[in-house]
Amino acid sequence: MKRLDPSRRILLADMETKGLADCKVFESRGGYQALKKALSMPPKDIIETVKKSGLRGRGGAGFPTGNKWGFVPQNSGKPIFLLCNADESEPGTFKDRLLMEKNPHRLIEGIAISSFAVNSHKAYIYIRGEYAKAASILERAVEQAYSAGYLGKRILGSSFDLELVVHRGAGAYICGEETGLISSLEGKKGQPKLKPPFPAVSGFLGCPTVVNNVETLFTVPWIVEHGGEKYAAYGTEQSKGTKLFSISGWVNKPGVYEEELGASLKDFIEYYAGGMKGGAKLKAVIPGGSSTPPLTAEEVEKATLDMESMAKLGTFLGSGGIIVIPDQLCLVKLVERIAEFYWDESCGQCTPCREGTGWLYKMVASIEHGNGKEVTLEDIKKTGRNMMGVTICPLSDAAAMPILGFVQKFPDEFLEHIRAKRCPYGETH
């Protein structure tokens, strides 16, 4: 069984250290050494190192990070911005929160290195508004980093300047989409922007912009310190390295755990999360946040935590938000919650998403509350399919995919509701 030895951890290695959020403590654990090293390297070499590492975006889409950096034009005559996406809001995902609350300096270090690599002198951390605690921890850490010379003018005596601002969102899931985040940072509604142009060329205020997830940037110092090859030695062919998984739901020890990509999902649930609560039988697992289609108990047996395996099973590794659902709970009710979420969070720009999310929610709710018909299931499938691949951003697909997945993989549970004209599990409200 492939299982990450604690001594080989990349992300959570120091997590148990008391007071790690303090700059001095962080320094005493070797913090900011990677930044020192990076500043002595040509920026191009840092990008090459990250390319070699095979690191892919940890926000959910999995785009190769080094390639993203490589797209930034260096001769546009405009300032370049680096935006850290800390708008963690995919249901089932809470790993970035942990990183920011426990080890904010490592994130700042990652941001400084990445900014240096792409030649950015202004970076923002866009943190979801609800993470007030993490935001204040970050703000304090940023202040310390300025005082210690890791941010500001002539960082560590080099010619590199960087300003870093912590910016709080205000409650909108869509701001986690990179162009939605940019719109929001511009002081607008967080509505995603059309591509082309791509943010790398024309993003924040029309300037070249790199948007990277917290965990992605958090990984960068390790890669710079140990080299891309070493990182690439972790994981699988397509999915290099380690990753954080947030596991929640019906398990004994929910939480955030680091595992090497390619590890067994079943083992992950058993080993890290302590298995099913109360010895319950597993019914389904949402593997990568609420937008990823579910796995059946049977599929969980063979799934491994990497992009290839998930793709084979018709789903995604996504943000690594694993939600474990036991046999005794009503799936339709949970799907209703998922449908409600996307209805609530659709930004409303594109017709299919704006209208489709509401319609899907109404249909799923009607089944859960005993008003569904067999044709409703067909309508859900048709509407879900119609919403996919036709909008500016992936929220429409994200709404349709899990609902379609549940309907396809667990049709009997929906049909039971329809035939009984009520929720067989009983309604609590």
Next chain:
Amino acid sequence: MESVKQVELTINDRKMKVAAGTTVFQAADKAGIFIPHFCYHPDLTIAGCCRMCLVEIKGMPKLAISCNTPVSEGMVVQTESPKVKDAVKAVLELQLINHPLDCPICDKAGECRLQDNYARYDLQASRMQYEKGHKPKVMDLGPLVLDAERCVLCARCVRFTAEVTKTNELAIYNRGDRSTVGTYNNQPFTNHYTGNLADMCPVGGLTAKDFRFQMRVWFLQKVQSVCTLCARGCNTLVSVNQSRMQLYRIEPRRNPSVNKSWMCDTGRWDYHYVYDNSRIKTPVRHEDGRLVEKPWLEWLTETKEGVNRDPKGVLIAISTQATNEEIVDCVQGLRALGVENFCWIVDEAVVGETQPYDGVLRHRDLTANASGFLKLALGLQIERYHYADVKKLFEQGRLKQVLILGLEGKVGAWVSSFMAAIPRDVEVTVHATNVSPYFESARWWIPNVSSFEKSGTVVNALGRVQKLQAVIPPQHTARNIHEIVLGLAQGHDRISLPKAHAENLFEAHVSARLLGRPVNWRELDPLGENLASEGVA
């Protein structure tokens, strides 16, 4: 000149070449290939949100919105493939699930893009079994009425107030299917271009009070013309009900080099003077403080006598609202009777300004044809047409009679200052559409036609020669300048102008003076043509 790089692509098996940077939508549009859309508008930025203009591009896994996809060399596009049609049908179905479907009482019915596209692509019964979302209805926003339930959230109106008028009254509030367009706290609009919002609204979301519930659009016929209420000369479509021969609506006609797709609210809604009670219905003579209606013949006889007696004592003041054809006819016809003095009536303080004072379209010169007058004055050798020249003539006491010809609509101080300069013993005739207090001192008022009742050409402040089309018959007994000149020449009122008199005049006597070559009326570009540069004529 450096030529723009051309790109070859194929749309629906038709090969075409377009400039690099063109979008697939524009390329298709140029080739006359219809692509359904709500949010795309040629004179606004791209929103890409309605998702109606999806096309299939060879080599791309997903359908792409044509409005935001630039063409590339060798691109192969399908706009009518089954995949595209299914997707458009699906988007339409979603667009309609919360739409009120109140077409029978919606004023946009008949020119509604949602209705048209439904008929073209969808035509299925609704699968939606639930209560529709509810939003504000019949909101009074000043000149417009908003029905947010009908709105398809294309954001054209929001972009217009942000990008064109820069007044930013509109925004879309809330999010998801609760998204609602509106002004801040339902305040009325503050810009002077609101009618455009009703035009560009693809559905019955924003309707203009002036037009709503006046006439079903399928009972209207649209005629191409130009607005004459300022020197911009916005291109228009004038809607007329043929059985009532009545004007119902004026809309802008797209002309990228004059008015894009817009016109101001004055040009759009001030046409009511045509039917106003202040309209001069017959010639009227002031007799001892009384207004006495008279037949045309009486004015003609009296005026003709005066002209015959002392043609050099007559001043013809032509409003720059008159068409080029009227000006040429007037000058040539009356010179034949020995008249020598011609001048213009215009606001000399603002004439010749080439830029709109509000940064959008409105010019301070409220006459349509000052540029035409100036160009013709050169060729016709009218030299002393300025107010200063006229003032001198008055001071010399040589003038006995003034005919002010061609006034239209509500006239301003620019006319009163001219009137005030006329000595008391000079007999004045004012040829105008509507009564004005400035005309008190005139001996005669004679009824003019409005610009909806005559054809001809006018030249706007940008030097563009544009066509005016008669859309309704002359109201009451109104006569245009051609008829007046002919009447004075003949000395009786049994005049009959040849059919298409103005059109013939344009071809024979006007086009060459303006454009440097004779141009057939029908061949004059509907978007107008630039004046020939000096020296060519």
Next chain:
Amino acid sequence: MSSTEFTADRKERFKTIVAKYEQPSCALLPVLYLAQEQWGYLSSSVLEYVAGLLGLPVAHVASTASFYVMLKKKPTGKYWLQLCNNVSCTMLGSEELLAVCKEELGLEPNQTTGDGLFTLSCVQCLGSCGTAPVVQINDDYVENLNPSLFRKLLQRLKVGDESVIGEMTKEMHS
């Protein structure tokens, strides 16, 4: 005279905030937070004031505020109970917490108690699924809740004992 104006110290903070950004328009969210901190919610006069300060159209400011759920368009009670009812919280009992609210405070979602003490909202995933169910009270997360703990929490808040929030705000484990 309009009394809608930042306090002197907030005027200073306003300047500091705006200075961090490339353009004043980018500072809209932090400035709205600042305004919400002073006035409790964003009334029309506050939105107009902020629009004026940042040189933005008021329709833009108001529509932007309407987009974000944490920007309050209406006053809330002293304690804004934001109950997550997403998947993991639902699985682990958020509906029971809702019932506790109803019993203890007589509140349905989107209602405020008559004494102005509590407002209840159901919110989307708060990123606390590993410590579900969670209720956010103003800015603080109270995690690993169960009906009896939540009942205790509400009862103590009702009598003005705010220390209970601190007691129940536990460190997250990894």
